[in-house]
Amino acid sequence: MRDLVSRYRGRMSSLAVVAFLGGLLEALFLVIVTGIAMALVGDESTIGPYLGQTVSTGVALTVAAVVLVARLAFNLVGVAISARLTADVTRDQRQVLSRAYLQASWAVQQAEPSGRLQELLTSFVTRVTNAVQTLTNAVTALLSLVAFLGTGLFLDPLSTGAVLVAMAVVGAVLKPVRLRIRARAAASARANLDFADSVSELGSLGLEMQTYGVQHRFTRTIDDLSREAAATQQRVQFLAGTLAPVYMVMAYAAVLAGVGVLSLVGFGDMAVIGAVMLLMLRSLSYGQQLAAASGTLTAAAPFLKGVRDTAQRYAAAPAGGGDRVPPSVTPLVATEVEFAYTADRPALSAASFRIDTGEVLGVIGPSGAGKSTLAQLVLGVREPTSGSLTASGVDLREVDRVWWSARVAFVAQEALLFTGTVAENIRFFREGIDDAALRRAATAANVLADIEALPRGFDAHLGERGSQLSGGQRQRLSIARALAGSPQLLVLDEPTSALDGQSEALIRATLRGLRGSVSIIIIAHRMSTLDICDRIMVIEHGTMTSIDTPAALRENSEFYRNALSVAGIS
Structure with missing residues (x-):
């Protein structure tokens, strides 16, 4: 929380000043009202002495009214500062998260579960905003409490000091509860993320769910996840909710003990003791707010940490790119390019080829052979584990991304x-x-x-x-x-795999019209889509086994011949 609000120091300082001054005004009002009440009970026309001065009850009433209006003004200013602060935090946290995600590498974005960013930008940021709102309320309560205790110390140091000791004891007793809340809240945060990920994944399978008639299993799965998330949330809310009432009961017990001691030792000035008791009782309400805020902030800690850690993880893996501008996208040359998602499982190895201006290159191979990985490497959204990809002699890792993105296009x-x-x-x-x-x-x-x-x-x-x-x-x-x-380079990944014959024919006509003016890479299973290709690359099990003209591949590539046969092309 300290890291989060550090950028809003000025606003937090203003809130603290307003809260402290407002607390002093409220304490002054209670002291004056107590004095007036005691004067009326004793049939006296003056109150005091305060700081060696006595004033008439009429003047005291006027001062009390002015102080009350000033207290309201300070309250309204504090509310305005708090509202502006929470709104800014909501906006800024969403900006930090979304910018970090959108500027992260494709590898990081692709690895994120579906719905994760949405969950972070909505429920997690909402929890952060609520935590900041709670913090502003806690600051107001704390500074008001300080003002009340300061006034109490001025009126009667002994009694007020005893109350301070009692409050410290109460805080120490409640510390284990706060630690328990933090642990439960971490489990709740994990449960919420798991719920969002699972719901997003299941929601994308609507057609399959209807086809196989498994709506009841989907419902049961979501119900189980909902119950788990709700149970963890219930435990957190229960523990957090116990702090305030337990604190209040223990604090009242301390006041009751103090009153008992005073009755035994005796105390003469009833106006002072009345004012001190009223201040202490009012202080307890602020103490109760602090106890409740402590529970809420402890429960929010895992969400604050989740937002911060996720933003840092995104920012630690920015999209690549340099500042060099090659004369052209082509020739695009790959030299012994290898890529592995994990160290023990290469997705593509020993790929070497050259694509010239206006050339149409087809890419075929069985599913999982590494074709889409090749497309991502050519687009520059992934970097080779080893080897190099160059555009007009410039390594893609050094090419300016804005320049490159304006000249390369992709069709999924x-x-x-x-x-x-x-x-x-x-x-x-x-x-x-x-x-x-x-x-x-x-x-x-x-x-x-x-x-x-x-x-x-x-x-x-x-x-x-x-x-x-x-x-x-x-x-x-x-x-x-x-x-x-x-674009100068167009990459198409299975552009016709799910289309009817007429739609495929229209897209083939489109590609034929682009031939010679745009360099094209077509990844396809449908062999009919590749009839416009100048050359075709064959990738099998992560290895480029052939790259040649269609006529030459008929002679030297068994995979290509089998693919033609399966497609019914003689």
């Missing part, structure tokens, strides 16, 4: 669109792509006619994740997105 097997218009999906948050570029890209992707058939054309809203388009339309729109930036 599953066309992912976001909620928005056609134009917004093709632009994909990139500046400098005008309406003319949108039309050129849509024309090249053979999707312009489909767009113009929509009620508002490029301004048509596609619904959530492009749900209003067919699979073939979404894929061709994804190709238009890739072409809108006029």
